[in-house]
Amino acid sequence: MGDAARKAALYDAFARTGKALSSGKRLELLDLLAQGERPVDALARTAGLNLTTASAHLQTLKQAGLVATRRDGVRIHYRLAGDDVAALYVLFRQVAQAHQSAVEPARAAYLGPADAHEVSREELLARSAAGEVVVLDVRPVEEYAAGHIPGALSVPVEELAERIAELPQETEVVAYCRGAYCVLAHDAVRLLHARGRRAVRLTDGMLEWRLAELPVETENAA
Amino acid sequence: MGDAARKAALYDAFARTGKALSSGKRLELLDLLAQGERPVDALARTAGLNLTTASAHLQTLKQAGLVATRRDGVRIHYRLAGDDVAALYVLFRQVAQAHQSAVEPARAAYLGPADAHEVSREELLARSAAGEVVVLDVRPVEEYAAGHIPGALSVPVEELAERIAELPQETEVVAYCRGAYCVLAHDAVRLLHARGRRAVRLTDGMLEWRLAELPVETENAA
DNA sequence: GACATCCTCCATAAATCCATGGAATATTGT
């Protein structure tokens, strides 16, 4: 029976990584971390969590091996432990969407109907190269700085209404944000439509773009 | 704030799938189901669970969308909901092994040292085609029947000691079982060595073999 | 060295999960 105990210990160790994925708040934190490293207070604020609660969730993620930390002076920056973690997160959401019936209604309620105004990564690359579209990154500036689609303009969605003049009048806009379930690009496209602009949305976002090993530009590349 | 609530609802839906992966017992059940469909009582017996407990865990897996059921008379057969679930499970274990420090000691305590007597899928295919090795499936017969490496002999590890005469004397044996963390092939190789046979182990097992889309033979192919 | 900042650790109450008996349900065979 020592063997059964050792087997249980191994599977319980795996389960610790599963536990990290078993809370919606922790998944929101992972989602943010997939965009680049962030200090605890920024994560707590963005995810709408009490600082202590966010810290506790981050400890859980760290014990599960999904995130790592780096100290920079008084701040501790969390990041994903590797690209394989990002890949796991993406596959995890795909499987949940494909097989769990509760996901699609929740997605539709949060983001809106599925089919409307989407283009694939391949379409974006082709039409962007042909100069037919402008690519627009609507994430917060620090996420844009951590890595974005080459040539994309940065206008965070909160500033889009007042800065809409920065976009060319006639050219169609392709907006993107964090990933397949990020609301920002949805909001941006709705706002642009309301202002009479032609705009579509990249099907997914930076997370999937990076995992597809497509080119990424960072701010300090200048 | 209705938006935040809808966002939380979406991520909580994803988290339900994560919860399914957050218990060692459920992971053991997934591991068994990755070999083929099984009725509840067989799963409970093999996993060492009370029938009611096993049923409850299977309900959790089902609500998470990871498994599906089929009724056959009075029995209910559970199976993985798709190959993507198997792929998620394999990636999940890889990430846990790569980044969570508790996994490797637990693996070593259960299975033994990592390096000893392993061959890759490619080596197995090449040496098997050259007639240099015999491939030996040491899983229970029903898992062999549900799909095995073409040409493999079936000798469940519990019967191996008494049926060792069925193996050729001089040819090296490559034993395999369920997957990378399955103990059966480890035990088989140790037993064969104790009997003075040349034997190695496939690095992983049937789960990874099938996901690699290598050829699979089923019993009723006769 | 005193002090401020950022984060983690600790304690606690509310909520949730787990394992397990016993009852209820669905299907098959007589």
Added chain:
DNA sequence: ACAATATTCCATGGATTTATGGAGGATGTC
């Protein structure tokens, strides 16, 4: 219709998890 089998549903006590204040540690500034 009745009994038998396989599984799920329900109730319950015990363990775990979650959110959140307050204390404590580490780092940097003056």
